[in-house]
Amino acid sequence: MNNKVLYVEEKEIQNELASIRNLMERSSKFISLSGLSGILAGIYALIGAAFAYNIIYNYTSLPERGYVDNGAQATGLFFSSSYRMLEWKLIAIAFVVLVLSILTGIILSLRKAKRKGQPIWGKTSRSMLFYMATPLFTGGFLILIFIYRGHYSIVAPASLIFYGLSLVGASNFTYNDIKFLGLCDIILGLVTACIPGYGLLFWAIGFGVLHIVYGSVMYFKYDR
C-alpha cells in the first residue's frame, strides 16, 4: 500500500524535474532553429559554388589560371575587360545564395517555433541574433573593404572565419552543436588562408558540405 503511494510520488517528482529542465532550456535557448534549413543552405551553397566554378573557369584557359593577391595577379589572368563582369557575376551568385539561405532559415524556423510553442521574436532569438550579427557584419565590411583594395584572396578565409565566430557566439543561445560547426569553419578558414587559390573549394566545403552534415545531425536530433 505504502509502496504504491511512494511510486506515484516518485513519478510526479521526476516529471517535475523534467519540466524544470525543459523550462530552463526553453527560457534560455532558441530551440526553434531548424536543422532542415541548414541542409538546404548547404545545398544552395554547393549549387552556387558550382556556378561560380563554371563562370571562373570558362573565362580562362588552363595556363592562365591563378589567383589575385595584394592587387597583383599571380599569373596573367585578370584585369581584362571581362574581368569586371566576372566579379559582378560572382558577387550576384553569393548574394542569391545568402538571401535564399536566410529566407529558408526564417521560414522553416517560424514553422518549428509554432510547433514548439516558442515565440520566434523572443528574448532568446534576439540575443542569438545580436551575437551572430556582430562578427558577421564586422567580417562582411572587412571583406568588402579588402575587395575594394584588391586583396581578393582574403574573401574565402575571412568569410569562413567570421561565420565560424558568429556561430560560436550564437551557440550560447541555441543548440550546442552549432559551436562545433563554428569551430570547424574557423579551422577551415585558417587552412584556406595558408593555401590561396583554393578558396572556392574550401568555401564549398565550409558552407556546403559542413552545413549539410550539421543540418542532418540537427534534423535527426531535434527536428522530429
Add this chain to the structure above:
Amino acid sequence: MKIPFEKLDKAFENRLRLQIMSVLVANDRYDFNSLKELLETTDGNLASHLKGLEKEEYIVVHKAFLGRKPNTTYESTDKGKKAFKDHLDALEQLIKQQKKT
C-alpha cells in the same frame, strides 16, 4: 526510512513559483511579459507569485522604462539560487531513497 521532506523549500511548494525560479536561475534577467508568455499564466497570478519570491529575498526587481513603457525585469539573488539548488537536491534525494527501498 527517513525522507528529507523538511529539506523541501516551502516557498517552492507552488508549481508556478518553482517554474519562475527555474527561468530566473537559467537567465541573468527576465522581463515580466516574456515570463508571462513563457509560463502561459495571467498577470495577476504571476505578479502575486513574483511578490512572494521577492518577499523571501529569492529575487530582486528592477524597474525601468523603455521610452514610456514600464519594463520590469527580475533577477535571482544568490540566496534564491542556493535555495533553488537545495530544493532540487532534496527532490533528487527523495527519488534516490525511494529507489533503494
